[in-house]
Amino acid sequence: MITPDVLTDYIRKSMPDAVVTVLDRTGTMDHLKVVIVSDAFQGKNLLDRHRLIYQALDAPMKDGRIHALELTAQTKEEC
């Protein structure tokens, strides 16, 4: 499991402007739906946006703190 604060810190390391919303899908804080709004996604297709997020969350995904992840990635303009 991971707290929303720790997850947000990981994201902001590569996307400092990110607004991060974390939803717990199973009550165990390891199956998460994460919505990220950042202008780092500007000009990137969905695949590359999600790759950016996966790279930012590489550590907590590899060590099992995050088991499953559903992602939404938008720029500020798109919200």
Next chain:
Amino acid sequence: MAEPVDDEIKKEVQAHKILIYGKGTKTMPMCGFTRETMQFFDKYNYPYELIDVLSQPAKREALTKMTNWPTLPKVFIDGTFYGDTDILDPMEKKGEMEPLLKKAFGR
């Protein structure tokens, strides 16, 4: 040099218009996201293949490298990588899925 497993993946991707690399089998998916992906394609009347890579760690690793995508399932349509339902759902909402599948299957 290309690994044999890379060639195997290429052949599989070419052989199936819709291919899901996931966890488990059609009758017994072992992961909620694999099941969701099957349900996504069940809505369309096109055949799809599910290949279990839980039992094939080398292939799983090769796929991750090839696609630069760390998670399962991984979906290929007509030879192109489309990620997972996080990508497919928004495509569907924009009306892009049906034309893509029609083009892939030629009907």
